[in-house]
Amino acid sequence: MTEPPAPPAAASDVATAPDAPPPTGAVGGPRPRSVAGRATLAGTIVSLLLILAIVFGSRLLKDFDSALLPYAVATVFLAFGVAYRYTVWISAPGARRLFRQGWRSLFSSDNFRKAPTALPQMIATYLGFQKFLGARSRARWAAHQLIFWGCILAALITFPLTWGWFTFTSPSGAGPGYAMRIWGIKVIGFDSLNILGWLMFHGLDIASVLVIPGASYFLWRRMKDRGAMTGQRFAYDLVPLIALIVISVTGLLLTFSSIFLHGGGYEFLAILHMVSVVFTLIYIPFGKFFHIVQRPAAVGMQLFKYTARKDEQLFHCKRCGQLIDTAPYVENLQGTMRDLKLDFDTWTEYCPRCKRVLRGAAYLSDVKKGFK
Numbered sequence: 458m459t460e461p462p463a464p465p466a467a468a469s470d471v472a473t474a475p476d477a478p479p480p481t482g483a484v485g486g487p488r489p490r491s492v493a494g495r496a497t498l499a500g501t502i503v504s505l506l507l508i509l510a511i512v513f514g515s516r517l518l519k520d521f522d523s524a525l526l527p528y529a530v531a532t533v534f535l536a537f538g539v540a541y542r543y544t545v546w547i548s549a550p551g552a553r554r555l556f557r558q559g560w561r562s563l564f565s566s567d568n569f570r571k572a573p574t575a576l577p578q579m580i581a582t583y584l585g586f587q588k589f590l591g592a593r594s595r596a597r598w599a600a601h602q603l604i605f606w607g608c609i610l611a612a613l614i615t616f617p618l619t620w621g622w623f624t625f626t627s628p629s630g631a632g633p634g635y636a637m638r639i640w641g642i643k644v645i646g647f648d649s650l651n652i653l654g655w656l657m658f659h660g661l662d663i664a665s666v667l668v669i670p671g672a673s674y675f676l677w678r679r680m681k682d683r684g685a686m687t688g689q690r691f692a693y694d695l696v697p698l699i700a701l702i703v704i705s706v707t708g709l710l711l712t713f714s715s716i717f718l719h720g721g722g723y724e725f726l727a728i729l730h731m732v733s734v735v736f737t738l739i740y741i742p743f744g745k746f747f748h749i750v751q752r753p754a755a756v757g758m759q760l761f762k763y764t765a766r767k768d769e770q771l772f773h774c775k776r777c778g779q780l781i782d783t784a785p786y787v788e789n790l791q792g793t794m795r796d797l798k799l800d801f802d803t804w805t806e807y808c809p810r811c812k813r814v815l816r817g818a819a820y821l822s823d824v825k826k827g828f829k
Contacts, residue, residue: 492548500541507536515621516641527731528619531738538742539750546751550796558789559757568764579759584752596674603671604701608749611664615734625657662712665705672701697745700737707733762786774808776815781808 511529515521521529547556562568563576582588587605591598617623617639624638633649637657647653656663676698679685689695707730714723741747765771765783772784781787787805794802804812 492545495548496541496544499544500537503540504533504537507533511620514640518621520624520638520641521621522618525619527735528615528738531735532616532619535738535741538739539747542742542747543750551793554789554793554796555758556754558761559754561757562761562764563757565764568760571764571767575760575763576756579756579763583756583759597678600671600674603667604675607664607667607671607705608701610667611661614660614664659712661708665708668701668705672698672705676702693745696740697737700733700740703733704730704737772806774811775806776811777808779808779810781805 511521512518547553568575587598587601590601622640624641625635626638627633627635633654634646635649635654635657636643636646638644647657649655649658676695679689679694679698685694707726710726711723711730714721714726737746741749762783762785765785770784772781772787773779774781790805791802794800794805807815
């Protein structure tokens with residue numbers, strides 16, 4: 458058996474001139490201008506498309522509520538930020554390769570013939586119910602589910618209302634009969650005094666009730682769990698949770714004010730709620746919430762690995778024979794390493810334990826010869 462080459466020296470062991478700039482495109486180096494230019498162009502196009510969708514979806518602003526203008530402007534910034542960062546993200550060799558492979562798997566007719574139910578199952582289990590989190594902790598899975606479904610419900614209600622796509626109109630002007638219209642077309646009529654009407658008008662309150670315990674659990678865990686506290690950063694890990702709780706609490710207080718306080722303090726609460734929502738929407742592309750946008754792209758890679766396992770295209774460690782992963786996935790990883798010029802893609806052919814053994818053997822034979 459041929460021994461693999463010794464692993465490359467750490468970055469700290471490589472002598473470099475103190476004033477020498479990092480090479481263009483190197484890992485950790487400055488991003489090429491073309492990437493920033495493409496990202497800016499993508500963000501601009503997506504933002505303009507959203508503005509056009511708002512204008513035409515609200516019937517040339519006829520159904521647009523000017524009181525919701527700050528929210529609408531924040532969603533335009535959100536669209537720009539998501540498109541910008543997504544473009545930058547998939548410009549990296551590793552992400553680009555996984556992204557292409559994932560989409561190729563999603564639209565593969567062979568995959569559909571071999572496993573026609575695989576994609577719906579993965580969307581439900583991987584994106585919807587996130588069963589992979591349950592393997593880490595049931596409590597974390599439950600809290601994540603509360604946040605996930607609460608945010609999904611809030612987004613499905615807030616965004617169309619903000620853009621003027623949904624409207625609620627009453628023939629009498631004060632209810633109790635209302636009609637919900639989408640793009641000016643009546644979809645359903647309901648009585649605000651029955652259970653359906655209550656659910657229609659209190660959907661955001663339900664979302665808040667779901668989000669608050671989930672976000673509170675993770676905030677408590679970040680303050681108590683030593684493992685979580687070790688690497689956490691305030692702006693990256695704590696601010697998103699605080700923002701979710703502030704949005705949810707102020708939203709519930711708005712309902713409390715209108716029902717029990719006859720509108721007392723409503724204006725202050727409305728401004729506080731608006732500021733927290735706008736801040737969070739702008740923060741999403743550049744903070745921890747960006748994984749919401751990244752996660753769907755992983756479904757294609759999961760399907761890629763699933764179909765490879767179904768075809769028994771498995772890759773075993775060259776030294777001990779232990780299963781590593783699917784052969785196409787290992788080949789994809791090796792290609793990424795070659796793209797990054799890391800020069801140790803051979804090591805992907807060994808399991809973690811054998812890598813440590815071979816590294817130790819290389820250290821004894823090449824660095825500390827004769828050391829026992």
